Amino acid sequence: xxxxxxxxxxxxRMLALAGYPLNMxxxxxxxxxxxxxGVGDIFIDSGKCETQLDAFLDQVDxxxxxxxxxxxxxxxxxESKKPLYPSSESIRVCQNRVEEKQLFTxxxxxxxxxxxxxxxxxxxAAAEELGCPVVAKSVTEGYDGKGQAVLKSADEAEAAWNSxxxxxxxxxxxxxxxxxLSVIAVRSTQDEVxxxxxxxxxxHQGILRTSIAPAPDLDPEFEEQAxxxxxxxxxxxxxxxxxxxxxxxxxxxxxxxxxxxxVHNSGHWTMEGARxxxxxxxxxxxxxxxxxxxxxxxxxxxLNIIGQAGSIQDLLKLPYTHLHLYGKEExxxxxxxxxxxxADTYKExxxxxxxxxxxxxxxxxxxxxxxxxxxxxx
Amino acid sequence: xxxxxxxxxxxxRMLALAGYPLNMxxxxxxxxxxxxxGVGDIFIDSGKCETQLDAFLDQVDxxxxxxxxxxxxxxxxxESKKPLYPSSESIRVCQNRVEEKQLFTxxxxxxxxxxxxxxxxxxxAAAEELGCPVVAKSVTEGYDGKGQAVLKSADEAEAAWNSxxxxxxxxxxxxxxxxxLSVIAVRSTQDEVxxxxxxxxxxHQGILRTSIAPAPDLDPEFEEQAxxxxxxxxxxxxxxxxxxxxxxxxxxxxxxxxxxxxVHNSGHWTMEGARxxxxxxxxxxxxxxxxxxxxxxxxxxxLNIIGQAGSIQDLLKLPYTHLHLYGKEExxxxxxxxxxxxADTYKExxxxxxxxxxxxxxxxxxxxxxxxxxxxxx
Numbered sequence: 001x002x003x004x005x006x007x008x009x010x011x012x013r014m015l016a017l018a019g020y021p022l023n024m025x026x027x028x029x030x031x032x033x034x035x036x037x038g039v040g041d042i043f044i045d046s047g048k049c050e051t052q053l054d055a056f057l058d059q060v061d062x063x064x065x066x067x068x069x070x071x072x073x074x075x076x077x078x079e080s081k082k083p084l085y086p087s088s089e090s091i092r093v094c095q096n097r098v099e100e101k102q103l104f105t106x107x108x109x110x111x112x113x114x115x116x117x118x119x120x121x122x123x124x125a126a127a128e129e130l131g132c133p134v135v136a137k138s139v140t141e142g143y144d145g146k147g148q149a150v151l152k153s154a155d156e157a158e159a160a161w162n163s164x165x166x167x168x169x170x171x172x173x174x175x176x177x178x179x180x181l182s183v184i185a186v187r188s189t190q191d192e193v194x195x196x197x198x199x200x201x202x203x204h205q206g207i208l209r210t211s212i213a214p215a216p217d218l219d220p221e222f223e224e225q226a227x228x229x230x231x232x233x234x235x236x237x238x239x240x241x242x243x244x245x246x247x248x249x250x251x252x253x254x255x256x257x258x259x260x261x262x263v264h265n266s267g268h269w270t271m272e273g274a275r276x277x278x279x280x281x282x283x284x285x286x287x288x289x290x291x292x293x294x295x296x297x298x299x300x301x302x303l304n305i306i307g308q309a310g311s312i313q314d315l316l317k318l319p320y321t322h323l324h325l326y327g328k329e330e331x332x333x334x335x336x337x338x339x340x341x342x343a344d345t346y347k348e349x350x351x352x353x354x355x356x357x358x359x360x361x362x363x364x365x366x367x368x369x370x371x372x373x374x375x376x377x378x
Numbered sequence: 379x380x381x382x383x384x385x386x387x388x389x390x391r392m393l394a395l396a397g398y399p400l401n402m403x404x405x406x407x408x409x410x411x412x413x414x415x416g417v418g419d420i421f422i423d424s425g426k427c428e429t430q431l432d433a434f435l436d437q438v439d440x441x442x443x444x445x446x447x448x449x450x451x452x453x454x455x456x457e458s459k460k461p462l463y464p465s466s467e468s469i470r471v472c473q474n475r476v477e478e479k480q481l482f483t484x485x486x487x488x489x490x491x492x493x494x495x496x497x498x499x500x501x502x503a504a505a506e507e508l509g510c511p512v513v514a515k516s517v518t519e520g521y522d523g524k525g526q527a528v529l530k531s532a533d534e535a536e537a538a539w540n541s542x543x544x545x546x547x548x549x550x551x552x553x554x555x556x557x558x559l560s561v562i563a564v565r566s567t568q569d570e571v572x573x574x575x576x577x578x579x580x581x582h583q584g585i586l587r588t589s590i591a592p593a594p595d596l597d598p599e600f601e602e603q604a605x606x607x608x609x610x611x612x613x614x615x616x617x618x619x620x621x622x623x624x625x626x627x628x629x630x631x632x633x634x635x636x637x638x639x640x641v642h643n644s645g646h647w648t649m650e651g652a653r654x655x656x657x658x659x660x661x662x663x664x665x666x667x668x669x670x671x672x673x674x675x676x677x678x679x680x681l682n683i684i685g686q687a688g689s690i691q692d693l694l695k696l697p698y699t700h701l702h703l704y705g706k707e708e709x710x711x712x713x714x715x716x717x718x719x720x721a722d723t724y725k726e727x728x729x730x731x732x733x734x735x736x737x738x739x740x741x742x743x744x745x746x747x748x749x750x751x752x753x754x755x756x
Contacts, residue, residue, distance in 0.1 A: 020705070021395070290691060292697075324399040
């Protein structure tokens with residue numbers, strides 16, 4: 001079976017690396033002009049004619065993607081020729097923050113209160129109504145903290161509107177959360193469902209820096225809640241493949257932030273940390289194979305390498321690091337790779353992660369619920 | 379860095395899959411006419427001109443191989459243009475059983491007594507002298523039990539000679555061994571050395587069926603002995619990359635059988651069973667990177683899939699199987715893939731391995747020192 005992947009970045013690359021041992025073959029359709037996957041045939045979208053897309057579709061049996069911000073028209077056209085997993089319906093909902101929130105609400109999944117605005121005046125009014133601080137986000141296209149602004153008062157509406165520069169924004173109440181979590185699940189064409197243990201995620205400047213899984217000290221009730229939410233979403237969307245749901249942990253319980261219809265950076269820990277990785281499970285799911293075991297092998301952390309790789313030699317010298325580079329040139333804010341670290345205990349994991357952080361140039365101080373707890377010990 | 383691999387079968391494929399996350403790129407030079415690696419550029423040796431070899435060499439920074447039965451002339455020619463790791467000296471010794479044995483003897487590594495013969499009459503005489511049973515093997519080219527015969531009496535010399543059909547044979551005393559072990563080690567261009575825990579190997583019809591690592595109930599003195607032997611060999615050969623040494627465990631200690639200057643089937647368990655796999659460590663070693671940790675993550679077994687794959691669905695349904703297929707068509711005696719199984723205890727490992735064996739068509743009954751012990755328990 002040959003699988004076509006829309007996008008040829010690191011997620012496509014890691015899907016292919018996980019799929020080859022299952023005898024899958026891969027072709028990539030690149031829409032960015034700078035494919036980096038490097039492990040299969042690449043077709044480049046010239047934007048002028050459809051020859052490349054047709055050639056790509058002729059070659060593949062099924063199609064998936066590494067990025068949901070795709071033109072819906074394109075995805076529907078693909079669907080008319082080859083099976084697309086997850087479907088264009090998952091893409092339609094997940095690429096639009098309003099659709100997403102409305103779905104959460106309809107399914108009884110708590111989510112921060114929100115308004116949709118189409119001018120700086122409406123933004124100011126929404127900020128007043130919800131009570132500042134509020135977060136304004138472009139309804140479509142934003143990711144990695146792009147297209148977002150925090151308003152501390154309604155006076156900042158015009159500046160925020162101009163900085164985002166998008167015709168429609170969603171404005172959300174600021175949530176007082178203790179940490180960010182994500183839950184990753186997978187559903188196969190055979191209707192089999194598997195859910196990974198939740199990860200705790202730490203961001204810096206809007207970009208994910210660290211995930212720790214299974215999320216330490218997690219209330220088992222919250223774990224069940226998250227699993228219920230994501231199963232409900234997958235079933236409602238008839239979603240095939242991996243789905244990721246980002247959550248806030250609050251005193252009142254979990255609140256849904258956003259979701260992605262694909263393998264996710266906060267699931268990279270599964271490569272060495274789980275029995276079967278999110279990448280392999282996505283391939284199994286869309287190919288109609290039985291799903292792999294989602295259990296954790298041990299407490300695991302994932303550290304993103306952002307902008308600069310630093311000394312690869314130093315990173316590889318540490319006996320507990322698993323390095324995954326993406327074949328990309330250095331550039332500010334760019335995800336160049338990640339490191340997975342496994343340990344027998346969370347304490348050891350925390351020490352190893354802190355130690356590894358020293359070798360990541362330009363990284364903020366390591367921070368997670370574990371490191372905070374460590375610091376409280378006199 | 380682009381690495382050239384001589385050979386484009388499963389070992390080359392797994393080297394590439396392990397090397398991409400270190401930002402390596404791969405080209406294969408295929409000498410078989412049926413490349414199956416499928417994860418990099420492939421140059422096919424036409425056997426008629428050197429254009430393909432030159433194009434391959436122009437593209438790569440360093441060269442390695444998945445198979446040591448290469449024309450020495452070719453490897454020396456390559457060495458005159460690009461670094462070849464391990465060197466042609468490692469190939470020269472490892473592709474010749476007499477050279478190998480002489481090296482073992484010179485370095486004080488015990489090995490079964492042997493004679494070299496060049497006719498059926500000499501073979502009969504050697505069998506008489508050593509005392510039957512003896513094993514006769516072609517001096518070069520044999521692998522996976524090919525080019526071998528066991529003689530129960532000197533009368534069988536002519537039949538054995540004809541069946542092997544090679545101008546020079548090595549004849550070895552039959553060793554009364556309790557099990558076969560292998561030790562895999564790696565040495566980098568920076569002179570760093572790392573050794574994996576030993577594996578216990580079970581063969582059927584001359585082909586490896588199962589490895590279990592770390593080898594259960596292994597005398598720590600034997601472990602040290604094996605590590606000493608392989609370190610001595612690597613140092614003597616100035617060997618760069620992975621080296622595998624097959625050993626017999628006897629009441630008198632370990633005896634060396636043969637070695638291979640490459641990643642080895644009995645090291646496939648390291649993919650999920652060790653911190654860093656033999657494939658990643660080979661790439662690290664030849665690229666001058668620090669070596670990865672060779673410790674086992676848990677008791678692990680490796681089962682070869684030979685000739686027929688059977689039901690992939692059934693194999694994937696078992697929650698503890700890690701499947702690695704090689705992209706090959708079914709053919710009697712052909713290695714199509716392998717399965718790694720990890721467990722917290724050897725008892726659990728044994729149960730899981732026996733259970734998985736049921737789904738491998740045409741496989742012999744699972745047999746290892748663990749399963750034999752299990753059977754002794756009433």
